[in-house]
Amino acid sequence: MSNITVCARFRPLSSKERRDHGDSVCIRCIDTETFILKDEKEEDVMFSFDRVFCEKSDQAEVYEILVLPIVRDAVNGINGTIITYGQTGAGKTYSIEGPGILECGEQKKGILPRVVDGIFEHIKHDKMAKYSIKLSMVEIYVEKVRDLFDLSKDNIQIKESKIQGILLSGATEARPIFFL
Template sequence: MSEVFVRVAVRIRPLLPKEVLHNHQVCVRMVPGSAEVMLGSDRLFSFDHAFGPTASQDEVYESCVQPLVESLVDGYNATVFCYGQTGSGKTYTLGGGSLDEDGGIIDCVAQDVFSLLGEKEKHSDGVEATVRVSYMELYREELRDLLELHTVHKELHIREDEKGNTGDEKEKNHKNE
């Protein structure tokens, strides 16, 4: 795996029917043939990946997440972090739309992880894997586990040491050993 630790992608969603009904205008456009986005008529932003309103779930997954899954099965950690305002399309990208549409990133990751682990098991004796998954929502500094049905919102406490490093107590204790 290359030494790039963070990649940033942007996905521009189409206008919602409600927005079309109220004559809202598109203000974010893709620059053709690039990973750049234009805001308004003069503000240009560059990303590692950029997807327009017609991009498919598969296109986003294959470009941004599938390489992470392949590295994950080789023993690397991977995180997909979705950020944006309410209504920007995070849930759609992660979870997919209705049952008639393609699944989102979560569906594709689950399928690929277990498929790749199955392939590794076929070609190796005694390979054992443990899969741990987190699906968290951070909203207004409250953290919620989306895999736990009856989770109460928990206040997020970010701990910082005297050098400005962040992490939880368990992580800090491990580093001191």
């Protein structure tokens, strides 16, 4: 079973950022766990995480290192959660979806389509088990929980049950059922 892993991912500069500021960046990656941030006073501040994905890290690398262990756990019946956090424009949607959830090629597709592919890849070899797969996707923004499968559900309530644990009451569950 996987433990909690805290990572930082830095997206490449946008064309607007390059136009306005050139190629200068305030982040310098040292290794796969450490980066240096140049603060407002032009002083270097070092940060360490379980993993640092620099601007050249591709979607497949993020999936294989960070997400694949969660997929393996999910296939073994252990719930998995991926939380992306950051300010607007930081690259959360790009990491999760890729440039477009249905419009991008294998190299640029995000975590979500890779998770779905990975789950089915893992279970297709198990001829003895029956699987029921449920997937919910929500976004928490300005303290409201929004269903990403049904955008009209924009204030989902979070409830806790002694038997079922944390519940997102009313969240849409994509639920394809496959019998192998």
